[in-house]
Amino acid sequence: MKRKIALLVFVILILCLALTACNQTAATKVLIRWKTETHVFNISLADFAGDSNNFKYYTSEGVAVEGGKYQKDIAFASEFKNWDEIRPLAVSGTYTIDVVPSSDGTAYCDVTTKQEMCVAYKEADIHDNSELLAAKATQEQMDKCKMTDTFDSNVVILYSATETAVRFENTSSQKPLSSSVKVDGFYTGKAAQKLTKYEISTEYDYSGKRPVAKTIMKTADGENTTEYKFARNSAGTFIDSNQILIYMRSLDKSSTSFQDNPSKNVFNPYTQTLQVASFGMSYEYDVLLTDTAQDKTLATNINVVSAAIGNNPFIMQENLPEGLAKKNLDVFSTLSGNESKFTTVRFRVGYLAYEIDYSDTTTNTTNWSEIWTALATPAEEKA
Numbered sequence: 001m002k003r004k005i006a007l008l009v010f011v012i013l014i015l016c017l018a019l020t021a022c023n024q025t026a027a028t029k030v031l032i033r034w035k036t037e038t039h040v041f042n043i044s045l046a047d048f049a050g051d052s053n054n055f056k057y058y059t060s061e062g063v064a065v066e067g068g069k070y071q072k073d074i075a076f077a078s079e080f081k082n083w084d085e086i087r088p089l090a091v092s093g094t095y096t097i098d099v100v101p102s103s104d105g106t107a108y109c110d111v112t113t114k115q116e117m118c119v120a121y122k123e124a125d126i127h128d129n130s131e132l133l134a135a136k137a138t139q140e141q142m143d144k145c146k147m148t149d150t151f152d153s154n155v156v157i158l159y160s161a162t163e164t165a166v167r168f169e170n171t172s173s174q175k176p177l178s179s180s181v182k183v184d185g186f187y188t189g190k191a192a193q194k195l196t197k198y199e200i201s202t203e204y205d206y207s208g209k210r211p212v213a214k215t216i217m218k219t220a221d222g223e224n225t226t227e228y229k230f231a232r233n234s235a236g237t238f239i240d241s242n243q244i245l246i247y248m249r250s251l252d253k254s255s256t257s258f259q260d261n262p263s264k265n266v267f268n269p270y271t272q273t274l275q276v277a278s279f280g281m282s283y284e285y286d287v288l289l290t291d292t293a294q295d296k297t298l299a300t301n302i303n304v305v306s307a308a309i310g311n312n313p314f315i316m317q318e319n320l321p322e323g324l325a326k327k328n329l330d331v332f333s334t335l336s337g338n339e340s341k342f343t344t345v346r347f348r349v350g351y352l353a354y355e356i357d358y359s360d361t362t363t364n365t366t367n368w369s370e371i372w373t374a375l376a377t378p379a380e381e382k383a
Contacts (some may be wrong), residue, residue: 004159028262029252030172032109033101033332033341041094041347041354042292043117047072053080058255058288062297070288072297072355073348076306077314084189086125087351089155092147093117095354097370101170108177109170111246117352118145121188132193135186160185166242173236174247179205179269181242199338201270206235215269228272238265238274244307248279248317249342253303255283266309275310282306289319289345291370293359300375302345318346320371327374330366352356 038246049064055075057068081350093116101109118137122208128134137147137159147157159366166179182202186380187196199218211230216223237282239247244266251262258281264286266277284301291297319342346355358368 014113024261026256027260028257030174030182031248031252031334032170032172033250033290033339033340034109035244035332037099037102039097039189039344040357041095041097042357042359043091043095044353044355045088045350046348046353047223048087053083058297060298060299062288062290062299069260070286072288072290072346073171074181074285074287074304074316075280076108076153076316078307079313081351084191086121086188086190088119088121090120090147091352092142092149093145093359096257097245097277102191106170107166110241112165113163113242116141116145116160118142118157118159120149120151120155120157121146123156124154126188127200128194129191130159131195132186132188138190144146146319150303151376158186158188164242166240168239168243172250174239174243174250174268175206175236176238176338177205179240179242181270185345200269209233211235213267213269217270226272228267228274230267230274234265239266241266241268241270244277244309244315245344245347248305248307248315249319249341249344251279251281251305253281253283253305253319253340253342254322257281277307277309277314280306284321285318287346289375290355291358291368291372292355293357297312298372298376314335314349316348317344319344323371324371329374379380 001340044191047056048054053075055071055073056064057066058064058070059068060070073315090225095113098112118141134154137157141159142157145159148165161184163182164180169175169177180199182199183196184339185196187194197220200215202213202215204213209232211234213227213228213230216225247264251257253359261278263278265274267274273354282304285304287300287302287304289298289300302321303319306313307315307317320330320340322340325338325340327337330341330343333342344356346353348354
């Protein structure tokens with residue numbers, strides 16, 4: 001009798017383990033989805049509906065209407081509820097990202113970005129602060145940033161420039177090796193407003209059991225060196241904050257992905273903090289893409305990935321969908337077949353929206369005409 005009971009318990013245990021294994025959610029796949037590439041993005045004010053913090057909706061013809069189906073930008077829940085930064089009247093600029101892997105394809109990848117923008121504010125929103133007003137844009141800077149908006153005399157236009165560089169292992173862990181940031185800009189909060197000008201460089205050392213990030217910060221007040229020690233044997237579990245845009249692209253975005261609630265530790269050299277970035281995805285969201293140069297729009301369905309760092313909403317990223325792979329578009333070859341590149345076409349950080357310059361021919365090798373034609377088909381079928 002005891003043997004029968006023991007056998008029964010054993011059988012039940014095996015069944016429970018089998019059911020648990022069947023119910024386990026597969027981890028979202030992370031792949032290197034790029035080779036050498038350059039993309040230029042146009043920067044604008046996010047697509048707000050009037051003075052509210054809600055975003056516009058559009059018809060498939062690109063007409064803004066209440067109750068429309070498509071959006072250019074998507075918001076986190078209550079994203080701007082306790083927002084300190086003052087919302088601009090207009091933004092115009094460019095953001096260029098260069099991706100250059102090492103010759104062997106795995107040792108490292110260099111990602112550099114350069115951003116220049118002009119930002120217009122109501123003069124009443126800018127404190128009587130001579131320091132901040134020193135960042136007023138020149139006509140040359142406004143021309144370079146394509147700031148063509150017309151304003152009355154009660155407007156202040158400020159200019160900022162940011163450059164970043166990060167080197168990481170070009171493998172699925174994307175372990176950071178070094179990074180740098182150069183900022184010549186400003187912060188316009190409701191309470192505090194100031195110029196922000198600094199340079200940061202960080203080197204990562206994995207020679208010991210505890211990885212170390214050595215950071216040097218240079219400001220007008222001098223130079224300061226700090227060291228951040230990570231947990232033992234944590235190499236490969238975190239990325240540099242300057243990697244987050246491209247790391248999000250590396251995540252798989254199939255219909256069954258993101259069910260495991262993927263996350264990654266992110267180290268910020270500026271704040272010297274390590275926080276968890278949590279990622280979510282809306283599969284085949286209804287979006288409206290805009291080719292400003294050719295004055296045309298495209299209503300379609302693509303993937304939208306969000307990232308919150310700690311408890312703070314950070315970025316919304318729109319990527320080309322996996323369905324293009326069936327048409328041999330936006331793909332790269334692997335031993336097991338084609339994989340999607342999930343090229344980023346639009347992203348938003350706070351009040352700033354970035355959309356790829358589909359008409360840029362100096363750096364762009366993507367056949368956007370062919371991709372737009374392919375993207376138009378599913379949107380028409382679902383309309």
